[in-house]
Amino acid sequence: MCCSEGLVRACVFVANFALGLIGIVLLSLGAFYTIQLNQYELGIPEDYETLKFLPIYSMIVGAVAFLISFWGCWGTLKSNTSLLTSYAAILVVLFILQVGLGLFALLHIKNEDDLHQQLEQRLDIAFSKYNQTAEDTAAVISIQTNLECCGTTSPKWWSSVGLEVSPSCYGKSQQADAFGQGCIQALLAFIVRFAKLTAIIALSVSAIDVIGAVVALYLIKCIKARQIRKVYY
Numbered sequence: 001m002c003c004s005e006g007l008v009r010a011c012v013f014v015a016n017f018a019l020g021l022i023g024i025v026l027l028s029l030g031a032f033y034t035i036q037l038n039q040y041e042l043g044i045p046e047d048y049e050t051l052k053f054l055p056i057y058s059m060i061v062g063a064v065a066f067l068i069s070f071w072g073c074w075g076t077l078k079s080n081t082s083l084l085t086s087y088a089a090i091l092v093v094l095f096i097l098q099v100g101l102g103l104f105a106l107l108h109i110k111n112e113d114d115l116h117q118q119l120e121q122r123l124d125i126a127f128s129k130y131n132q133t134a135e136d137t138a139a140v141i142s143i144q145t146n147l148e149c150c151g152t153t154s155p156k157w158w159s160s161v162g163l164e165v166s167p168s169c170y171g172k173s174q175q176a177d178a179f180g181q182g183c184i185q186a187l188l189a190f191i192v193r194f195a196k197l198t199a200i201i202a203l204s205v206s207a208i209d210v211i212g213a214v215v216a217l218y219l220i221k222c223i224k225a226r227q228i229r230k231v232y233y
Contacts, residue, residue, distance in 0.1 A: 008219045012076045015212035020069035022205045026062025030055040033194050042126050042139035043187050045118035058198055061097050081220045088213040095209035102203035105195040120184050123152050144168040149186035150179040
C-alpha cells in the first residue's frame with residue numbers, strides 16, 4: 001500500500017526546491033571565489049594549485065543540482081516513471097559528486113601548517129619583487145587591497161626590507177592607519193574559510209540527494225500502483 005500520492009508528490013517538490021536553492025548557492029559561491037582566487041593567483045603555492053579547480057568543481061555541481069531539480073519537477077508533474085527513475089539515478093550520482101566536492105575541499109586544508117609555510121615562501125617571493133615586475137606589483141596591490149592586509153607579516157615588513165609602506169595598505173587613509181594584519185595570515189584565512197564553507201555546504205546538503213532519490217522511487221511505486229488499479233478496477 002502507498003500513502004497519499006499527493007503527499008509524496010509534495011515531498012518531491014519540496015526536495016527539488018531545496019535542491020535548486022543549493023545549486024544556486026554552490027554556483028554563486030564558485031563564481032565568487034573563482035574571481036577572488038584569480039586575483040591572488042601569484043600567492044597560491046604550487047603544491048596547492050588544484051585550489052583553482054575547487055570553485056569550478058563547485059559551479060559544476062551547483063549547475064547539475066539546479067538543472068536536475070527541474071527534471072524532478074517535470075517528471076513529477078507528468079507522472080512519468082522513466083523520468084523519475086533517471087532523476088533518482090542522477091541524484092545518486094550528484095550525491096557522490098557533492099561528497100567528493102566536500103572531501104576535495106577538506107583535503108586542501110588538512111595540513112594548515114604546511115599551507116602556511118608554503119604561503120609564506122610564495123608571498124615572500126612576490127612581495128620582494130614589488131616595484132620590480134608589473135605582474136608581482138599588481139598581485140601585491142590586489143592581495144593587500146582585497147584582503148585588507150599589509151606586508152607579508154605586518155606593516156613593519158616594508159621597513160624591514162628598506163621600503164616605504166605600500167599605498168595599497170591604507171588606500172585613501174593615512175599610512176598610520178595601514179591594515180594591521182599580515183597577508184600570509186590573511187590569505188591563509190581566506191583559503192581555509194572558502195574550503196570549509198564549500199565542504200560544509202556540499203556534505204551537509206548531500207543528504208537531500210538521498211532523500212530526494214528515495215521519495216522519487218516511492219512516488220514511482222505509487223504511480224505504478226495507481227495504474228494497476230485503473231487496469232483491474
